[in-house]
Amino acid sequence: xxxxxxxxxxxxxxxxxxxxxxxxxxxxxxxxxxxxxxxxxxxxxxxxxxxxxxxxxxxxxxxxxxxxxxxxxxxxxxxxxxxxxxxxxxxxxxxxxxxxxxxxxxxxxxxxxxxxxxxxxxxxxxxxxxxxxxxxxxxxxxxxxxxxxxxxxxxxxxxxxxxxxxxxxxxxxxxxxxxxxxxxxxxxxxxxxxxxxxxxxxxxxxxxxxxxxxxxxxxxxxxxxxxxxxxxxxxxxxxxxxxxxxxxxxxxxxxxxxxxxxxxxxxxxxxxxxxxxxxxxxxxxxxxxxxxxxxxxxxxxxxxxxxxxxxxxxxxxxxxxxxxxxxxxxxxxxxxxxxxxxxxxxxxxxxxxxxxxxxxxxxxxxxxxxxxxxxxxxxxxxxxxxxxxxxxxxxxxxxxxxxxxxxxxxxxxxxxxxxxxxxxxx
Amino acid sequence: xxxxxxxxxxxxxxxxxxxxxxxxxxxxxxxxxxxxxxxxxxxxxxxxxxxxxxxxxxxxxxxxxxxxxxxxxxxxxxxxxxxxxxxxxxxxxxxxxxxxxxxxxx
Numbered sequence: 001x002x003x004x005x006x007x008x009x010x011x012x013x014x015x016x017x018x019x020x021x022x023x024x025x026x027x028x029x030x031x032x033x034x035x036x037x038x039x040x041x042x043x044x045x046x047x048x049x050x051x052x053x054x055x056x057x058x059x060x061x062x063x064x065x066x067x068x069x070x071x072x073x074x075x076x077x078x079x080x081x082x083x084x085x086x087x088x089x090x091x092x093x094x095x096x097x098x099x100x101x102x103x104x105x106x107x108x109x110x111x112x113x114x115x116x117x118x119x120x121x122x123x124x125x126x127x128x129x130x131x132x133x134x135x136x137x138x139x140x141x142x143x144x145x146x147x148x149x150x151x152x153x154x155x156x157x158x159x160x161x162x163x164x165x166x167x168x169x170x171x172x173x174x175x176x177x178x179x180x181x182x183x184x185x186x187x188x189x190x191x192x193x194x195x196x197x198x199x200x201x202x203x204x205x206x207x208x209x210x211x212x213x214x215x216x217x218x219x220x221x222x223x224x225x226x227x228x229x230x231x232x233x234x235x236x237x238x239x240x241x242x243x244x245x246x247x248x249x250x251x252x253x254x255x256x257x258x259x260x261x262x263x264x265x266x267x268x269x270x271x272x273x274x275x276x277x278x279x280x281x282x283x284x285x286x287x288x289x290x291x292x293x294x295x296x297x298x299x300x301x302x303x304x305x306x307x308x309x310x311x312x313x314x315x316x317x318x319x320x321x322x323x324x325x326x327x328x329x330x331x332x333x334x335x336x337x338x339x340x341x342x343x344x345x346x347x348x349x350x351x352x353x354x355x356x357x358x359x360x361x362x363x364x365x366x367x368x369x370x371x372x373x374x375x376x377x378x379x380x381x382x383x384x385x386x387x388x389x390x391x392x393x394x395x396x397x398x399x400x401x402x403x404x405x406x407x408x409x410x411x412x413x414x415x416x417x418x419x420x421x422x423x424x425x426x
Numbered sequence: 427x428x429x430x431x432x433x434x435x436x437x438x439x440x441x442x443x444x445x446x447x448x449x450x451x452x453x454x455x456x457x458x459x460x461x462x463x464x465x466x467x468x469x470x471x472x473x474x475x476x477x478x479x480x481x482x483x484x485x486x487x488x489x490x491x492x493x494x495x496x497x498x499x500x501x502x503x504x505x506x507x508x509x510x511x512x513x514x515x516x517x518x519x520x521x522x523x524x525x526x527x528x529x530x531x532x
Contacts, residue, residue: 420427
């Protein structure tokens with residue numbers, strides 16, 4: 001049962017931490033309704049169905065019309081944001097509006113020049129060269145010659161930035177600053193945090209690395225620009241949840257409900273598919289120990305461990321780790337991922353770790369790591385038994401200067417050893 | 427202080443509750459949620475009479491709990507905990523990383 005507890009009925013003895021202004025914060029009922037809307041948008045942001053292309057294209061046209069733009073002549077579909085960004089880099093050219101001599105591989109009429117070849121010899125054998133050839137083939141399969149496509153300029157600012165700013169300014173005026181803050185807290189903040197911070201940011205970082213590391217020189221700049229010109233499609237659910245039903249963002253919302261990242265230009269739109277798989281941990285971070293945490297239908301994937309993107313070659317090694325291999329790893333972040341994947345308990349066992357302290361709160365373990373700070377962990381038994389009567393044990397890493405198990409557990413809650421004394425634990 | 431899994435509810439002097447907090451809303455089922463698991467769907471939920479939950483304006487997770495009547499902390503995998511009236515700080519468990527720390531995903 002849920003008890004209604006209006007937020008303006010706080011005991012006067014407790015300081016009321018909020019003074020409503022203008023329309024004020026949403027009441028409990030509308031807060032729950034905003035949360036339901038936010039949940040719906042979050043589900044759209046995390047959707048793994050194939051794009052609904054007809055619906056998405058209709059929504060794109062609606063967005064263009066709403067921004068006072070002419071209907072785009074050409075819509076091209078790709079399998080992932082990686083392929084989409086490559087296509088955007090291939091098709092845009094700041095000097096001619098189309099991929100001219102700066103084009104690459106099969107995209108250019110004359111093929112690659114030595115100056116534009118990626119390191120490592122034959123460009124078509126490099127991963128980037130293969131990816132560019134695949135994107136070029138996908139564009140051709142849809143009836144377009146890449147070097148003849150004229151995209152025009154990006155219209156992202158008119159299509160996305162301006163309507164968002166208008167809708168936001170309007171909401172702040174309507175609700176008042178405090179009311180807007182509460183509206184955002186109830187209906188947008190969590191979706192933003194989970195989609196934008198935990199999914200889009202690592203994906204963008206990875207794409208920036210991939211698109212600039214091995215790309216031939218003329219394409220690098222255009223690839224960077226492509227990552228600024230993108231509209232996030234389903235991942236715009238991060239902010240759209242707070243603007244549900246605002247007609248100014250209806251077109252964007254329609255695309256968000258039907259497709260992945262997209263690139264709007266004056267004459268051409270590049271659209272992409274949604275992922276086929278999204279694996280997250282309990283805090284919503286991208287996390288998977290057996291394959292990529294984010295996978296797109298064209299095979300592009302992002303490996304991540306508790307939100308930290310990891311190179312594919314390291315990911316491939318994870319199932320075959322040994323204590324010796326972990327010890328030999330020189331990159332501290334990679335070693336951390338390896339340790340966690342291997343399991344602290346197994347590492348403790350197989351490396352004959354020393355229990356340095358035991359008390360009523362748990363056991364403190366310590367292992368020296370060569371050329372690194374020692375690994376100090378507190379082993380804790382869950383207070384509530386599992387359904388089968390056993391108690392789950394877990395390990396948490398604590399600062400290396402920790403001396404007692406109680407101090408270790410206290411640190412995990414930001415308290416000193418003396419302060420930490422729970423009356424009830426379950 | 428009261429601990430339920432990876433959440434600690436720590437009594438504080440009401441004067442320590444900072445100004446400028448915003449209500450930490452309710453979830454889609456109308457519940458006051460201290461912390462939730464994205465992968466499991468499980469949540470640390472507080473019920474009771476005269477219970478409000480507050481967040482710092484720039485944070486997603488609630489940081490302060492005010493109880494004027496009585497409260498009860500529940501979770502799908504942990505035993506319930508009765509909470510007396512008072513002001514509380516809500517702390518989510520963290521783990522150490524060299525040079526940093528991060529929240530625990532239990």
